[in-house]
Amino acid sequence: MSRLLETSGLSRSFGGLRAVAGLSFAVAEGEILGLIGPNGAGKTTAINLLSGVIKPNAGRVVFAGEEVTGLPPHHLARKGLVRTFQSTVVYGHRTVRENALRGAFLGLYPGVVPAFLGTLRARARRRETEDRIAELLAWFGLDHLGEAIAGSLPYGRQKSLGMVIALAARPRLLMLDEPVAGLAAEEADQVLETIRRIRQRGVTLIVVDHNMRFISGLCDRLVVLHHGQELAQGTPQQVLADSAVIAAYLGRGHGAA
Amino acid sequence: MASVIGAAARSTRPRISALHGLVAGAALLLALWPLVFGNKFLLALATLVALYAIGAASLHLIIRTGHVSFAHAGFMGVAGYVAVLSQMRLGLPFAAALPLGCLAAATVALAIGPLILRVTGKYFVLVTFLFGEILRLVFTEWTAVTGGSNGIFDVPPPAPVFATPLGFYYLALGAAVLCVGIVARILGSEIGRTIDALREAERLAECSGVPVIRWKVAVFVVACALAGVQGVLQAHYLRLIDPTTFSIVESLNLVVMNVIGGMQRLAGALIGALFLTALPELLRGYVEMQRVFFGIILIIVMAALPGGIIEIGARLRALGKAR
Amino acid sequence: MFTPTLLAQVVVNGLSLGAIYVLVALGFTLLFGIMRVVNFAHGAFAVLGGYALYYLYGQYRLPYILAVPLSALLVAVISLLLERCVFRWFYQKMFQSMIGLLGLNMALVFGSVIIWDTYERAIPPAFNGMLQLGGVILPLDRLMVVAIAAAILALFWLFMSRSRWGLAMRAAAQDVEIAEAQGIDTLSTYRLAFFIAIFMTALAGGLYAQIYALSPFMGDRPLVVAFIAVILGGMGSIPGAALGGLILGFTESFLSTFYGATLSAFVSFGVVILLLIFRPWGLLGTPE
Numbered sequence: 001m002s003r004l005l006e007t008s009g010l011s012r013s014f015g016g017l018r019a020v021a022g023l024s025f026a027v028a029e030g031e032i033l034g035l036i037g038p039n040g041a042g043k044t045t046a047i048n049l050l051s052g053v054i055k056p057n058a059g060r061v062v063f064a065g066e067e068v069t070g071l072p073p074h075h076l077a078r079k080g081l082v083r084t085f086q087s088t089v090v091y092g093h094r095t096v097r098e099n100a101l102r103g104a105f106l107g108l109y110p111g112v113v114p115a116f117l118g119t120l121r122a123r124a125r126r127r128e129t130e131d132r133i134a135e136l137l138a139w140f141g142l143d144h145l146g147e148a149i150a151g152s153l154p155y156g157r158q159k160s161l162g163m164v165i166a167l168a169a170r171p172r173l174l175m176l177d178e179p180v181a182g183l184a185a186e187e188a189d190q191v192l193e194t195i196r197r198i199r200q201r202g203v204t205l206i207v208v209d210h211n212m213r214f215i216s217g218l219c220d221r222l223v224v225l226h227h228g229q230e231l232a233q234g235t236p237q238q239v240l241a242d243s244a245v246i247a248a249y250l251g252r253g254h255g256a257a
Numbered sequence: 258m259a260s261v262i263g264a265a266a267r268s269t270r271p272r273i274s275a276l277h278g279l280v281a282g283a284a285l286l287l288a289l290w291p292l293v294f295g296n297k298f299l300l301a302l303a304t305l306v307a308l309y310a311i312g313a314a315s316l317h318l319i320i321r322t323g324h325v326s327f328a329h330a331g332f333m334g335v336a337g338y339v340a341v342l343s344q345m346r347l348g349l350p351f352a353a354a355l356p357l358g359c360l361a362a363a364t365v366a367l368a369i370g371p372l373i374l375r376v377t378g379k380y381f382v383l384v385t386f387l388f389g390e391i392l393r394l395v396f397t398e399w400t401a402v403t404g405g406s407n408g409i410f411d412v413p414p415p416a417p418v419f420a421t422p423l424g425f426y427y428l429a430l431g432a433a434v435l436c437v438g439i440v441a442r443i444l445g446s447e448i449g450r451t452i453d454a455l456r457e458a459e460r461l462a463e464c465s466g467v468p469v470i471r472w473k474v475a476v477f478v479v480a481c482a483l484a485g486v487q488g489v490l491q492a493h494y495l496r497l498i499d500p501t502t503f504s505i506v507e508s509l510n511l512v513v514m515n516v517i518g519g520m521q522r523l524a525g526a527l528i529g530a531l532f533l534t535a536l537p538e539l540l541r542g543y544v545e546m547q548r549v550f551f552g553i554i555l556i557i558v559m560a561a562l563p564g565g566i567i568e569i570g571a572r573l574r575a576l577g578k579a580r
Numbered sequence: 581m582f583t584p585t586l587l588a589q590v591v592v593n594g595l596s597l598g599a600i601y602v603l604v605a606l607g608f609t610l611l612f613g614i615m616r617v618v619n620f621a622h623g624a625f626a627v628l629g630g631y632a633l634y635y636l637y638g639q640y641r642l643p644y645i646l647a648v649p650l651s652a653l654l655v656a657v658i659s660l661l662l663e664r665c666v667f668r669w670f671y672q673k674m675f676q677s678m679i680g681l682l683g684l685n686m687a688l689v690f691g692s693v694i695i696w697d698t699y700e701r702a703i704p705p706a707f708n709g710m711l712q713l714g715g716v717i718l719p720l721d722r723l724m725v726v727a728i729a730a731a732i733l734a735l736f737w738l739f740m741s742r743s744r745w746g747l748a749m750r751a752a753a754q755d756v757e758i759a760e761a762q763g764i765d766t767l768s769t770y771r772l773a774f775f776i777a778i779f780m781t782a783l784a785g786g787l788y789a790q791i792y793a794l795s796p797f798m799g800d801r802p803l804v805v806a807f808i809a810v811i812l813g814g815m816g817s818i819p820g821a822a823l824g825g826l827i828l829g830f831t832e833s834f835l836s837t838f839y840g841a842t843l844s845a846f847v848s849f850g851v852v853i854l855l856l857i858f859r860p861w862g863l864l865g866t867p868e
Contacts, residue, residue, distance in 0.1 A: 077466035102454040104464040115447040548690035555683025560669035
């Protein structure tokens with residue numbers, strides 16, 4: 001399997017506090033990688049670094065054989081690196097369909113002049129995108145809610161919409177930030193199923209979560225973070241058997257997770 | 258099922274076509290205005306409304322990106338001075354001076370835009386407030402070029418055809434229709450959807466691939482160039498260009514037009530331009546009283562109708578629906 | 581060029597100007613820090629303070645030392661009516677307050693024009709004399725301004741750091757909800773903060789009008805100054821506003837004496853714009 005994303009020595013500190021230090025791992029094409037650790041382990045910083053929301057102090061990120069360290073999020077999105085947000089971030093005052101269309105900016109936007117003139121090409125793009133969006137919404141069970149206002153949806157639906165917005169950008173690598181946080185058990189199972197289906201469509205995934213049960217059943221490989229540093233890395237079986245992981249993480253939080 | 262949704266999605270929203278009808282009606286009324294009202298005063302009033310519609314609509318474009326610029330009149334001034342000077346000193350024709358003026362305003366906007374558009378909300382208001390003051394200082398203090406606080410007199414008419422009040426009215430109206438049309442088209446297209454997206458959730462839009470800063474700068478530049486059209490035409494209309502026409506008070510006036518009318522809709526900016534240009538002119542004999550009155554209206558609108566005048570319609574509609 | 585007398589005068593002018601600016605900026609930053617109100621009508625209150633001093637001292641000949649605080653008190657008391665009718669609508673609504681209070685500014689300034697007309701009046705100086713210290717000659721009236729401002733600032737500092745009300749105001753500035761949960765009566769805290777802010781601004785307005793000239797449009801400069809000082813120090817930060825006001829007063833005094841008023845204005849605006857872009861939270865504020 002070829003490596004889609006690779007980081008080496010990725011570090012970031014905030015005012016002397018090292019949030020992430022020397023993070024190195026690789027994601028193979030078609031893989032689901034879990035980034036796991038207790039709260040405050042640096043997971044959020046890690047995903048912010050990978051998606052370009054913040055810039056690293058040191059280290060490199062290589063995506064599809066190209067160095068992308070420190071590039072801004074819109075640049076990475078264009079290359080196929082897209083993320084969701086932990087808190088539900090949607091365009092709250094807009095309809096579900098409008099939310100999805102905005103996520104599809106890269107495919108939908110035809111350039112200044114065609115957009116301004118409303119050329120045939122622009123309209124064709126719009127029709128194509130609308131069909132694609134309708135399919136995506138149906139896939140997430142949101143098709144009957146297309147005209148509903150996003151902010152009025154229940155929490156779980158808003159999380160689904162967040163994924164639709166990300167998928168509308170047609171990512172090669174999708175990063176999910178705590179996709180099941182705050183969801184009920186059966187909703188979480190549905191999300192699990194959805195993530196597997198996203199992978200079947202040829203999208204590589206990085207899933208960030210602290211829920212060991214959820215993530216070990218889903219991921220091909222895990223990277224465990226602790227105090228901003230990598231504690232262990234490997235298949236779920238290897239990681240679960242790792243004594244450092246058991247001591248530092250599972251020893252305390254297993255029952256709660 | 259899916260095909261039904263697709264079809265519904267593709268049909269244009271009816272509200273837009275109603276709006277188009279309204280706009281066409283207004284344009285017709287404006288075109289016929291001088292024929293119906295031969296009165297000189299009313300013609301002058303309509304000319305001013307047309308000019309301010311340009312400024313208010315172009316500021317609206319910036320406001321839609323989530324930034325309220327308090328330097329808009331300053332950019333008008335840049336365009337006005339450059340156009341007037343290039344005509345009077347370099348002998349350029351009006352048709353070349355107008356775009357040159359707008360280009361100058363756009364250049365200044367492009368130079369400072371990438372710096373100041375990083376700053377959000379209240380800080381942007383303050384930065385532009387100060388930048389507007391700096392521009393006014395340049396107009397006032399660079400006496401050798403701008404004529405200082407006296408300004409430049411005897412600005413020639415754009416062309417003999419436009420030397421009469423009626424001729425100039427149609428020039429202003431044409432410019433207003435063109436500029437407001439450009440703004441409306443921008444906002445109605447995919448460009449407008451993206452502008453709304455980056456205002457409402459900047460980080461999300463950026464993660465969907467929108468280069469946010471670049472977009473904001475582009476919109477800012479276009480809006481300042483459009484504002485330049487008002488600056489140039491106004492100098493020709495008044496036959497005079499001086500710093501007071503481009504002071505912070507004028508910038509505030511444009512902001513107030515947008516706020517009073519309703520900030521989130523282009524129609525709000527136009528209503529505001531109509532309201533704030535016509536009312537002072539109609540109450541001309543009582544300048545001070547009128548300003549006091551205006552101030553009180555501003556307070557009341559902001560306290561009771563933060564969405565602007567346009568919200569009255571929405572509220573009435575909501576009332577109707579409730580019954 | 582740098583004679584001791586000139587230099588000393590630059591310093592005293594800077595101090596007196598800075599002291600006035602500090603008072604104006606503190607009022608502005610109190611309103612912003614506690615109520616999240618951007619007071620675009622700030623200059624108008626300075627104008628009212630100027631007219632109050634004009635009547636109490638210039639016309640009715642009250643002793644100067646009494647007329648200055650009394651005129652500010654008068655404006656602050658009358659302004660409580662505006663607090664009730666106008667400001668209360670805009671608490672915790674930053675953007676709406678900007679525009680609404682812009683309207684208030686218009687109403688107050690043009691109301692003043694109706695009452696007092698536009699011509700400039702002069703408030704007679706409190707002292708005409710010069711103080712000679714060694715080889716240095718200093719204008720007494722400027723020193724008086726510094727002394728008054730220093731006294732008011734000292735009282736303000738004592739009030740904010742020692743009194744129960746001052747602590748309540750600081751708590752409300754930190755976080756309104758927590759302050760309310762601790763049993764602080766926000767509405768009366770707001771009213772008190774408003775009263776103090778207007779008192780300081782009106783007082784500064786009186787002193788300013790005495791140094792320059794009094795007219796309904798006099799308030800523009802104090803408003804811009806308050807803005808700049810507050811941005812320099814950091815929006816809502818009380819020590820920041822004090823520092824910003826002092827820096828601004830000294831810069832203006834120094835630059836305008838040696839290089840002219842235009843350059844002084846360009847420099848202060850330019851510096852503040854740069855600061856806003858690269859450090860929007862100001863010198864003493866904290867990033868959000």
